Amino acid sequence: MGERLVLSGKVAIVTGANTGIGLEIARGLAMHRARVVLACRSRERGQAALEELSADTCSDRLELELVDTSLTRSIREFAARVRARHARLDVLVNNAGVWRERREETAEGVELTFATNVLGYFTVTRELLPLLEATPHARIVNVASKMARRPRLDDLEHATRAYSGVDAYSESKGANRLLTWELDRRLDGKRVYANAVHPGMVASEITRADPQTGLLRRMSGPFFRVFGRSTRDGADTALWAATSADCEMSRGNFLERRKIARCKLRDERLERELWEACEARVAAIVAAT
Numbered sequence: 547m548g549e550r551l552v553l554s555g556k557v558a559i560v561t562g563a564n565t566g567i568g569l570e571i572a573r574g575l576a577m578h579r580a581r582v583v584l585a586c587r588s589r590e591r592g593q594a595a596l597e598e599l600s601a602d603t604c605s606d607r608l609e610l611e612l613v614d615t616s617l618t619r620s621i622r623e624f625a626a627r628v629r630a631r632h633a634r635l636d637v638l639v640n641n642a643g644v645w646r647e648r649r650e651e652t653a654e655g656v657e658l659t660f661a662t663n664v665l666g667y668f669t670v671t672r673e674l675l676p677l678l679e680a681t682p683h684a685r686i687v688n689v690a691s692k693m694a695r696r697p698r699l700d701d702l703e704h705a706t707r708a709y710s711g712v713d714a715y716s717e718s719k720g721a722n723r724l725l726t727w728e729l730d731r732r733l734d735g736k737r738v739y740a741n742a743v744h745p746g747m748v749a750s751e752i753t754r755a756d757p758q759t760g761l762l763r764r765m766s767g768p769f770f771r772v773f774g775r776s777t778r779d780g781a782d783t784a785l786w787a788a789t790s791a792d793c794e795m796s797r798g799n800f801l802e803r804r805k806i807a808r809c810k811l812r813d814e815r816l817e818r819e820l821w822e823a824c825e826a827r828v829a830a831i832v833a834a835t
């Protein structure tokens with residue numbers, strides 16, 4: 547099982563904490579006595595999660611903060627509130643993610659899967675880095691996936707090719723890993739430890755139907771429900787990365803079932819160029835708003 551750290555007095559943030567894997571990660575962190583900030587986009591769903599977790603864990607250290615992680619502006623406002631309210635951040639779990647069957651753009655004009663799964667993780671992390679760096683041995687856990695491909699730098703937002711939900715999702719999850727490796731390089735010498743995790747194939751709401759749901763997605767819901775792991779099992783490795791003493795000094799690793807897994811996507815040049823492309827995209831969004 548491995549020793550777990552007690553997180554009393556420590557602060558953790560989980561994005562997309564109102565359902566699925568994120569809800570279970572937040573539950574586990576609350577059980578370890580952390581102060582847990584549930585970072586959710588819906589007040590109603592976030593409040594329901596907070597009430598469920600406080601009843602189940604008897605924790606009075608749960609907070610709800612609203613954020614739409616597909617929007618740079620919303621993330622910056624959220625991070626400013628967090629920085630004003632907390633002097634430390636011990637654990638950041640970037641988890642909020644989507645899989646869309648048709649190409650959509652956010653109000654900031656960014657393709658939605660890229661905006662949420664890639665720029666969302668990137669911007670939440672960057673905006674909260676001052677707090678993480680001010681906290682000894684802070685950990686960043688990026689919920690990635692084995693369903694991952696190298697992103698195409700010449701078309702990160704799937705604008706110049708026929709849109710495919712599988713491609714957009716897989717490339718976004720590949721980007722999660724590449725950006726974790728680049729972040730780890732940039733954190734070198736600092737006491738902040740970033741890892742990416744694969745939760746397994748999990749029966750969550752990620753396969754929920756949307757009006758444009760295609761055949762593959764309609765079939766994937768029942769398939770995941772029969773063959774997928776529970777959301778609690780899916781949260782296990784992320785929670786382990788966030789709390790285990792075994793994992794304390796792990797950094798820049800791809801973790802699956804509490805072990806280091808090989809990441810075939812490692813490519814220092816692509817990692818750096820992707821980071822720079824994200825920086826430039828966020829700067830353009832900020833300049834336009």
Ligand SMILES: NC(=O)c1ccc[n+]([C@@H]2O[C@H](COP(=O)([O-])OP(=O)(O)OC[C@H]3O[C@@H](n4cnc5c(N)ncnc54)[C@H](OP(=O)(O)O)[C@@H]3O)[C@@H](O)[C@H]2O)c1
Nearest residue numbers: 562566567587614615616641642643691747748750751752
């Ligand atoms: N399920 C799997 O088999 C699997 C496998 C590998 C990796 N993953 C990864 O695990 C993570 C969690 O997925 P899940 O399976 O638990 O999916 P889920 O049940 O659909 O939960 C996704 C969570 O993200 C939130 N979210 C989505 N867009 C958001 C936004 N713009 N702002 C704020 N929150 C937002 C959702 O909030 P709402 O309820 O408001 O929509 C929800 O809380 C994702 O990063 C996913 O890629 C999942």
